[in-house]
Amino acid sequence: METTETSVPQHIETNPLVALTERIQDEIQKIIVGQHQMVNLLLAGLLADGHILIEGVPGVAKTLTAKLLSRLIDAQFSRIQFTPDLMPSDVLGTNVFNPQTASFQFKPGPIFGNMILIDEINRAPAKTQAALFEVMEERQITVDGTTYPMHPPFMVIATQNPIEHEGTYRLPEAQLDRFMMKINVGYPSLEDEIKILHKQNETAIIQQLQDVKPVITKDQLAAARQQIREIHVEPKLIEFIAKIIYETRSDRSLYVGASPRASVALLQVSKALGVLNGRSFVIPEDILTAVAPVLRHRISLTPEKEMEGVTTDDVLKDLVAKLEIPR
Structure with missing residues (x-):
């Protein structure tokens, strides 16, 4: 699990909606080769303020694209790797006893962020999946009777392998319905695969990601989402x-x-x-x-x-x- 906080200079765009789409698309195309439909739908989900589920075989840039999009937003980014032994408290957080005050204090989990990447979401059992129901729909969690709201923007981008793959669980229907879209990602074309090899031969993907800087602020994203509603x-x-x-x-x-x-x-x-x-x-x-x-x-x-x-x-x-x- 990782949490990072980023910042970009504050400035006002004459048209925040057009600026948002163009700037993010330009940055994504610097790293991601092909997968135009996935990128377009991801941006649509971002503008429409919905959670996104991305499904595809391993190695087709699902996690890379989701992580790249998250890093382009001036917001707190959290990544959660779902595993079979992951517990709900590992995601949401838990109350911890503080001996100095002789009381319990809530320790937030990695779900407390703005852009949340859940990698291989269908590798965790139903108990952990159910922990996401409230936070995905109501943008809040309840622990021991106390409600903790999420701060906007709050967006979950989850990746999963096809359910027939070994070690995967079928997601509950109630959770699937909370995803605004499910994007299926296939293999790249031969032309795109050649471009991927050339790009990787020049600079490692890890280095390319480290060079990514946020280009859109939270306020600009909120303004763009309001324009979408209109x-x-x-x-x-x-x-x-x-x-x-x-x-x-x-x-x-x-x-x-x-x-x-x-x-x-x-x-x-x-x-x-x-x-x-x-x-x-x-x-x-x-x-x-x-x-x-x-x-x-x-x-x-x-x-x-x-x-x-x-x-x-x-x-x-x-x-x-x-x-x-x-x-």
Whole structure:
């Protein structure tokens, strides 16, 4: 576990929203090769003030990208490595007896920070996973009847290996629903892999990370998030979002549909994607781009569809294809 505090000069951007996206994208591209979809969705989650789950096989830069994004924000960064023997108190903190005062004092755990990287989140058992329920949803924890609030910004970026890998646990549905998006990361293309080797041959990744400096302050991030909430969305597009969520609850391929929390997440991510594409309003393509990452982890296939090898992304694609896209 590591905790660092960083600082950057305070200054006012004429357009904090545009400055935020451009400056972070520029810095990320200096280290990360390819993975444009992952980076774009991570930035959308950052702007939309949501937690992100990144899944992929080991070695595809999941942790590196999450750590890089965290270091670009002028905020307290904490990293927690989840292991099978990790206890809830190791994450949240615990009351410790102080003999000098003859009383118990609360010692905060590494979850107390702004940008929290949880590495290999599905390697910890259900008891430890349940400890994250309250803090991810309500931005606070309760220990022995006392509530401790998190200071904004508070964002969890978690990485996990595919569940079929040895030593992994399936995350509880209640926890999955608290992640705004689940981003699937695949292998790089041959061209990108060659670029990765050239970059690594010139400078080690560890050295590149050490050279990263924060470029966005907490106040600038808060202002950008407020602008995201004010992005214009046509009533017909809000209705389109509601129809997508509603259809997941009646689709015969699904055992569990999406919750109302999913519709709110789909709306917020669509707004953020609109901004990342240089617009002050949402279009249907923003919603369609957000559907899979926002919903894939919130729905469950029927046993029959799982046996057929169907994926949640397949079902979502077919579901959206049946709906009339507003223009």
